[in-house]
Amino acid sequence: METLILQKDKLPKLIEKLSSSHVLYGPTEENGFSLFKQIKDFKELNLKYLLTRVSPKSLIFKQTETLFKFIPGRKGAVTSSKINEEKSIIFAIRPCDARSFKILDPVFNGDFEDPFYISKRKNTVLIGLTCNSPEKNCFCTSFDDSPGSTENVDILFTDLDDRFYVEVVTEKGKNLIKSIEDIFEKSTKNDEDSKRNIVTNSVESITRKMDLDSLALKLDKMFDHELWHNTAQKCIGCGICTYLCPTCHCFDMQDESTLKLGGRVRIWDSCMYEEYTHHASGHNPRPSRMNRVRNRVYHKFSYFPKNEDISACTGCGRCIDYCPVNIDIIDVIEKVGVIANE
C-alpha cells in the first residue's frame, strides 16, 4: 500500500483540486452539528465533529430517488430516469460509515441490481478519516472494525496534528491521487508509527462493547420473550434510529403526480412506523410496537447476518445518541445475552 504525507497547509489546495474534478462531499457545520454536503471551498469543510448527524449512506442511497417519470391518463407515457454517472468523492468519511456500504452492497447489488445505487457506488471515491477521539457510544471494535481501518475506504487520512498520514488503499484511490501527486510528500516509518499509536489510543478509549457471540442463535430462542414487549413499551415509534442509521435501507415507492406529469419516487421508509408494510387488505403483519422493535433488532442481528454473513450494524452509536427514550441497542443485546444464559 502506498503511503504519503499531506501537510495541513496543503488541505485547501487538495479540496480545490478535488472539487474541481469531482463532486466533492464533506462534513459541513449545520446549526450545532455536521452534515455531509457538497463543498467547493475549503472553508465549508468542518472536521470538528466525529460523525455527521445523518450518515453518508444518504449520498449513495438517496432519501428521495425518482425512478421514472410518467404522463398520466390515456396518452400516458413513461420516461426512464437518467442514471447519474457523475464522479464524486466522499471526503472524511469515518471507517464505521464506510463499512456501511459493505453492508448495503448485497442489498442493492445482490439478487436485485439497483442501477441508481450501483452507479453512485461505482463512481464515488471514499476518502476516510481516522477517528482520533471516539465518542461515548462508539462501539465499532465490537464488529472487528477499527477507528483507523483501511478496509472499506479507497484512501485513508489520519490526522497527525500538523499533517495527514495518507494511505492509498485501492486502485480507485491510486487513480485519484495520481493526478494530484505533487501536493503530497513521502511518508516515513515515523509517520506510520504515529498512526499506529493514534489508533491504539482510540481503540483503548472505546468503552462500550456489544457481545456478538452466537447472537443469531440466541435470538432464535427468544422470539416470544417478554423482553421485546418491555423494550418496546417506551418506544414512541419516531423513526430517528432508522433514519440516522448508516445501514437501515428500507424504502417505499410512491407515485406522485399532478394531472399532467408524475413520477415514481423511492423514499426511505422506517420499520418503526405503524403503516410500514401495512397491507392493502388492512392486515398489518407487525401491528404493535413490540413487533416492530423486535423486527428491527432481528433484522440487524439475526436475519441479515444469516443471509449475508454480516451484522447490519456498524457500531456508530447514532441510534443510542439520538433515541429520545433511551432504547440502547447495546443494552438490549446485553439483555439478550443474560436471558440466553439463564
Place this chain on the structure above:
Amino acid sequence: MVDQQLLIDEVKKVVSRDDVKYVIGYKKGTSGFAISPAFAYSTEYADKFIFNPLCKKNLAAYPLLEDKLPLKREEKEDKRKIGIVAKGCDTRALVQIIQEKGLKREDLVIIGIPCSGIIDHKKITAKFPNETAYSTIEEEQGFYKITINGKVHEIAKEELLADFCSSCIAPNPVIYDVLIGEEVEPWNLEEHKNLAVLEEKDVGERWEYWKEHFDRCIRCYACREACPLCYCKECMADLLNPQWIRRSVNLSENTAWNIMRAYHLAGRCVGCGECESVCPVNIPLMELNKEIEKDVKKMFEYSAGMDLEEKPLFGTFRPDDPEEFIM
C-alpha cells in the same frame, strides 16, 4: 428539588392499588445524561424511579400509545387506570387530551411534580460531550450542581435551561391526584429567545430563515411521534388518497409538512418542547409553536390545557371572536 424518596413512596402506593395497571415515570438511562421512561408494574420496580432536571420527556404521550390489540376469545379488556408522573406541562397535555376526549380523567392517577424548569439535553451534551455517566444533578439557587466522577460542576441555570421553559406558564401541575413536595413559585415569563428577533424581520428574511431550517428536515416525523397532542389515528401526512403531502423530501414538501404540523397544534400546543428536543436536525420548531401560541392568546385569550372544564379552542364559538382573517 423533588424528594426522591417521597416520589418512590407515592409511586409504590399508587402501583399497589388494585385499580392501577402500572405507573409511568423516569429512571436513569444507560449512558451519558440519558433518562429512560420507566413502567412500574410492581413496588420493587418503583425503587428505580427518579426525578431530576434531566427528566424532560413528556410522558403524557404514553397512555395513548398503548397497543389496542384485538382481544382473544373470552379475554377481557384491562380497564385499570394508568399512573403517570407529570410535570406542569405534562399535566397541561393531559388536560388538553381529556378536553378533546382522547383520554378520560378517571382512567389516570396523576402524580404531580412541581417543576422549576428542565435541562436541554442538547445543551448539556454539548457541554460534556464525552461523559459516560453522572452521579447526581441538583438545582440550587440559580445553579445546577452536577457531580461527575466525584467532581462537582456548578453551572448557571440559564446556561442549560431549555429555552421553552423560560416562557412556561404552568411550572406546577394543573391537575393531580398527589403532589410530590411543595409548589414552586412561578417565574418572570420571557418570550422564546428568537421570537422577537424574528418578528422584527421582514417576510423575505423570515422566509430565508425558515427555508434554511426546513431544507434540512429529513421527515422522520419524530416531532409528530414525540408530541403528546399528535395522536390522530391516521395522520394527514400518511394519507395516500388523496395525498396531501408527498413523501419526496424537498424544500416544498418539507415546508408543507412543518407548517401543517404547527397549524394542527394551534390552540392545542402546551409548550412542552418535545418536538424541538427530539428533532435530529435541530429545527427550532418551538419558535413556530410559540408564535402561534402568542396569536391564540392575543386573539382568544386562551391557553391550551389549563382547565379541565374548558372546551378546546376550536370546539367553541363566541360571537365576539375576531374574524379579520375570514375572507
